[in-house]
Amino acid sequence: MDLITIRDLYRNKENYIGKTIQVGGWLRSNRDSKTFGFMILNDGTFFETLQVVYGQDKLSNFQELTKLNVGSAVIVTGELVATPDAKQPFEIQATEVFIEGPSSADYPLQKKRHTLEYLRTIAHLRPRTNTYQAVFRIRSLIAYAIHTFFMERNFVYVHTPLITGSDCEGAGEMFRVTTLDMDSLPKAEDGKVDFTQDFFGKETNLTVSGQLNGETYAQAFRNIYTFGPTFRAENSNTTRHAAEFWMIEPEIAFADLKDDMLLAESMLKFVINYVLENAPEEMNFLNQFIDKGLLERLQHVVNSDFGHVTYTEAIELLEKNNDNFDYKVSWGCDLQTEHERYLTEQIFKKPVFVTDYPKDIKAFYMKMNDDNRTVAAMDLLVPGIGEIIGGSQREDDYAKLLSRMKELGLKPEDYQFYLDLRKYGSTRHAGFGLGFERCVMYLTGMGNIRDVIPFPRTVNNCDL
Amino acid sequence: MDLITIRDLYRNKENYIGKTIQVGGWLRSNRDSKTFGFMILNDGTFFETLQVVYGQDKLSNFQELTKLNVGSAVIVTGELVATPDAKQPFEIQATEVFIEGPSSADYPLQKKRHTLEYLRTIAHLRPRTNTYQAVFRIRSLIAYAIHTFFMERNFVYVHTPLITGSDCEGAGEMFRVTTLDMDSLPKAEDGKVDFTQDFFGKETNLTVSGQLNGETYAQAFRNIYTFGPTFRAENSNTTRHAAEFWMIEPEIAFADLKDDMLLAESMLKFVINYVLENAPEEMNFLNQFIDKGLLERLQHVVNSDFGHVTYTEAIELLEKNNDNFDYKVSWGCDLQTEHERYLTEQIFKKPVFVTDYPKDIKAFYMKMNDDNRTVAAMDLLVPGIGEIIGGSQREDDYAKLLSRMKELGLKPEDYQFYLDLRKYGSTRHAGFGLGFERCVMYLTGMGNIRDVIPFPRTVNNCDL
Numbered sequence: 001m002d003l004i005t006i007r008d009l010y011r012n013k014e015n016y017i018g019k020t021i022q023v024g025g026w027l028r029s030n031r032d033s034k035t036f037g038f039m040i041l042n043d044g045t046f047f048e049t050l051q052v053v054y055g056q057d058k059l060s061n062f063q064e065l066t067k068l069n070v071g072s073a074v075i076v077t078g079e080l081v082a083t084p085d086a087k088q089p090f091e092i093q094a095t096e097v098f099i100e101g102p103s104s105a106d107y108p109l110q111k112k113r114h115t116l117e118y119l120r121t122i123a124h125l126r127p128r129t130n131t132y133q134a135v136f137r138i139r140s141l142i143a144y145a146i147h148t149f150f151m152e153r154n155f156v157y158v159h160t161p162l163i164t165g166s167d168c169e170g171a172g173e174m175f176r177v178t179t180l181d182m183d184s185l186p187k188a189e190d191g192k193v194d195f196t197q198d199f200f201g202k203e204t205n206l207t208v209s210g211q212l213n214g215e216t217y218a219q220a221f222r223n224i225y226t227f228g229p230t231f232r233a234e235n236s237n238t239t240r241h242a243a244e245f246w247m248i249e250p251e252i253a254f255a256d257l258k259d260d261m262l263l264a265e266s267m268l269k270f271v272i273n274y275v276l277e278n279a280p281e282e283m284n285f286l287n288q289f290i291d292k293g294l295l296e297r298l299q300h301v302v303n304s305d306f307g308h309v310t311y312t313e314a315i316e317l318l319e320k321n322n323d324n325f326d327y328k329v330s331w332g333c334d335l336q337t338e339h340e341r342y343l344t345e346q347i348f349k350k351p352v353f354v355t356d357y358p359k360d361i362k363a364f365y366m367k368m369n370d371d372n373r374t375v376a377a378m379d380l381l382v383p384g385i386g387e388i389i390g391g392s393q394r395e396d397d398y399a400k401l402l403s404r405m406k407e408l409g410l411k412p413e414d415y416q417f418y419l420d421l422r423k424y425g426s427t428r429h430a431g432f433g434l435g436f437e438r439c440v441m442y443l444t445g446m447g448n449i450r451d452v453i454p455f456p457r458t459v460n461n462c463d464l
Numbered sequence: 465m466d467l468i469t470i471r472d473l474y475r476n477k478e479n480y481i482g483k484t485i486q487v488g489g490w491l492r493s494n495r496d497s498k499t500f501g502f503m504i505l506n507d508g509t510f511f512e513t514l515q516v517v518y519g520q521d522k523l524s525n526f527q528e529l530t531k532l533n534v535g536s537a538v539i540v541t542g543e544l545v546a547t548p549d550a551k552q553p554f555e556i557q558a559t560e561v562f563i564e565g566p567s568s569a570d571y572p573l574q575k576k577r578h579t580l581e582y583l584r585t586i587a588h589l590r591p592r593t594n595t596y597q598a599v600f601r602i603r604s605l606i607a608y609a610i611h612t613f614f615m616e617r618n619f620v621y622v623h624t625p626l627i628t629g630s631d632c633e634g635a636g637e638m639f640r641v642t643t644l645d646m647d648s649l650p651k652a653e654d655g656k657v658d659f660t661q662d663f664f665g666k667e668t669n670l671t672v673s674g675q676l677n678g679e680t681y682a683q684a685f686r687n688i689y690t691f692g693p694t695f696r697a698e699n700s701n702t703t704r705h706a707a708e709f710w711m712i713e714p715e716i717a718f719a720d721l722k723d724d725m726l727l728a729e730s731m732l733k734f735v736i737n738y739v740l741e742n743a744p745e746e747m748n749f750l751n752q753f754i755d756k757g758l759l760e761r762l763q764h765v766v767n768s769d770f771g772h773v774t775y776t777e778a779i780e781l782l783e784k785n786n787d788n789f790d791y792k793v794s795w796g797c798d799l800q801t802e803h804e805r806y807l808t809e810q811i812f813k814k815p816v817f818v819t820d821y822p823k824d825i826k827a828f829y830m831k832m833n834d835d836n837r838t839v840a841a842m843d844l845l846v847p848g849i850g851e852i853i854g855g856s857q858r859e860d861d862y863a864k865l866l867s868r869m870k871e872l873g874l875k876p877e878d879y880q881f882y883l884d885l886r887k888y889g890s891t892r893h894a895g896f897g898l899g900f901e902r903c904v905m906y907l908t909g910m911g912n913i914r915d916v917i918p919f920p921r922t923v924n925n926c927d928l
Contacts, residue, residue: 001718001720005618005686007618024686026683044684044686044687045686073890100718100891101891102889104887104888107888124677124882124884125680125684127680133684133685137685140615154471156604157607157608161918161928162626162693163708165928175627175641175642177639177640177641178639179639179640182649193647199639199923200923200925202926204926213588213918216588219490220508220591221508221509222507223508223509228693229626256465417587420588420589421588423568424535424567425490425491425565425567426537426564427537454623454624454625454677454681455625457664461665462628462665462666462668464629
């Protein structure tokens with residue numbers, strides 16, 4: 001159907017003022033006096049709405065139209081007229097209104113403001129509200145900005161697998177994947193489940209990270225990134241955890257921790273700029289109704305040179321404020337959100353990279369520093385949220401990696417492919433992980449991860 | 465590190481000829497006479513390689529360099545010199561070669577040509593070969609082309625969920641997701657597994673399609689698309705089936721089957737053009753070594769107006785050739801690949817949409833035609849492969865959808881959210897599904913799906 005979009009009307013109104021056009025959309029409101037009616041129409045293509053004026057004189061179905069409920073779908077034909085004195089720049093004066101699909105009186109989205117909690121119970125309808133129109137368009141724009149950032153820099157997008165036969169990293173928090181009949185499981189001689197009869201001939205789980213696979217491609221294409229779903233079967237019911245979420249994990253070869261931080265900083269700035277440029281209406285709405293300081297905070301991030309501080313220095317800075325922390329810090333401890341936010345908000349007053357963490361609180365694959373007690377890791381902390389990105393240079397020395405794995409009780413035979421990379425043309429390389437939903441929360445100001453995922457999966461919740 | 469990429473050298477050589485530059489990469493080959501050596505370097509950023517000339521006079525580590533194995537990583541400094549008489553446009557004359565990481569003699573990728581079967585056994589190393597460099601760069605470009613196509617048209621990218629509580633569509637072929645201890649399952653009173661104790665409090669599976677969820681967002685944003693993994697626990701070991709693959713599923717509101725076909729045709733042409741423009745070296749290689757007719761076939765697709773034929777007409781055309789088919793056709797039967805290819809290759813000699821299939825061989829949600837025996841479905845068939853896209857207009861009438869569901873024995877209470885869309889401002893709408901891997905196979909000429917997925921998952925195969 002050749003309908004003009006409301007986006008097009010707003011962006012190119014000079015093409016349409018004074019012309020007869022056809023627009024399709026859903027009613028946000030509908031009111032009438034005896035001879036005139038006014039519909040507010042949203043067509044999903046644009047955050048702003050279009051006012052439709054319809055009169056009894058021109059429309060044979062006038063009475064029927066006045067009875068249309070909120071949510072109804074209509075196709076309107078009429079002249080677009082400039083309205084210089086009104087809040088909106090134009091309106092459409094209808095010569096025909098075709099009822100595409102009426103909405104019934106029990107429509108769960110009435111004109112009044114609903115709570116986010118209530119809207120979560122109608123995940124299939126909530127994208128029709130202002131807040132979720134803004135959030136999910138921005139989510140989409142962020143995804144594209146990320147792809148664009150990496151593709152413009154000639155990175156290769158790699159789809160790492162979701163189902164994995166390795167349960168090396170955090171088995172306890174993984175979802176098992178199986179096609180065995182749970183009510184009648186085949187048993188092996190030892191009485192345990194016989195997974196050789198399962199679909200893949202062995203135990204399989206949903207991945208928690210694509211990084212190790214990603215590294216194999218970085219050693220072939222130099223610069224790669226992944227962007228796909230990851231899963232965590234964590235039994236934690238917080239505003240920041242979901243069982244299913246998306247991750248971006250770039251990996252760069254012939255690169256060290258400095259290159260890694262430069263990449264992370266450029267990427268985050270690129271994404272913020274992209275959203276500010278491409279969704280001004282949505283961002284203004286969120287700034288006004290969801291998170292008052294949002295725009296200012298993001299502008300500040302874009303205009304800052306990110307700070308850098310080692311973990312050891314950061315601990316010294318934080319110890320001075322130990323009286324005010326719930327968890328006291330000391331060298332060797334993991335940083336809590338309160339510490340991270342204090343560092344970025346109070347001390348640096350801008351985004352800051354914390355580097356060179358104690359090896360004991362970081363993963364086995366991170367490159368050991370010369371001091372043999374810290375690793376070349378980095379976390380990026382941002383005001384308002386704390387950690388948003390975590391990365392590291394990877395251990396590229398075969399012997400060191402092997403000995404670190406043994407030290408931690410990992411079985412080298414489970415990582416043969418990973419060790420191979422250190423045997424056949426190993427290069428310095430680094431990478432990081434960005435939790436996509438955390439990024440969406442950060443850019444939209446939304447406080448609950450359930451509100452930035454179309455159909456969120458959390459403990460005891462897998463609806464629709 | 466400020467290394468010049470080989471891509472940059474080839475694309476902007478005028479900036480570098482005569483200058484001293486630094487390049488990092490992996491050895492494809494290394495040979496030497498007594499005083500001179502020649503390395504062929506690939507750095508993963510570009511399909512073509514760079515020749516490095518290194519001499520005993522300038523390099524103190526000359527002897528060490530001559531012993532480097534294929535696969536070694538080096539960083540070369542030297543002058544880029546034009547070589548107008550050689551096959552390659554330039555070479556680098558090394559003043560320094562730093563050995564970033566040597567490769568051992570047992571490197572599984574020697575200079576000789578390996579079979580694809582062998583390379584499948586080293587999924588972590590095969591992207592270093594020409595064929596997989598081409599395939600996986602093109603895979604990445606196709607993904608970006610798809611995102612770009614939809615984003616330029618203001619579609620919203622929606623992440624539909626992977627873990628689903630609905631087993632409505634094809635339960636038998638789904639993977640179960642669980643955190644229950646398989647060796648000690650909790651039982652309910654009836655002796656069956658008690659899934660209320662599972663992570664989500666009920667039975668969950670991996671999704672086979674995001675379409676139904678996608679439709680809810682199309683009724684909010686008008687035009688949306690999904691691009692994410694889907695899963696099929698089909699026990700079929702063919703060259704075209706994987707247990708885990710990616711799907712693109714656009715959904716458009718205020719749109720009918722014609723709009724849907726127009727969208728599919730535009731998208732496919734856009735993607736092909738994008739790849740031809742952005743990966744000429746890779747496409748030429750594939751055309752030469754993998755699939756001789758590839759470029760001609762794709763050019764033909766781009767330059768054709770796709771054909772249109774109804775299923776009923778197609779059956780009439782095919783019946784004339786029944787003697788030559790393994791499976792004879794007659795009205796009501798599903799089309800096999802041999803029939804699809806005959807239609808598109810022999811009869812139409814170009815891509816063709818087959819429309820209006822019998823309702824009994826299509827899904828419940830497809831819009832019933834007025835004849836009450838066919839539905840507004842379409843499959844796009846392309847030469848060389850058969851079906852590549854399948855779509856339909858959706859049933860948007862509440863009563864008709866409900867009665868069709870009951871006819872097929874589906875429980876309306878399982879689809880309440882889906883029925884709601886037909887109750888609250890229903891619109892004509894349509895969509896289609898494109899199997900991403902099938903698209904990659906089509907554009908690269910690769911014949912086995914295991915060769916277009918970085919780490920493929922198939923029956924009894926979940927390595928790395």
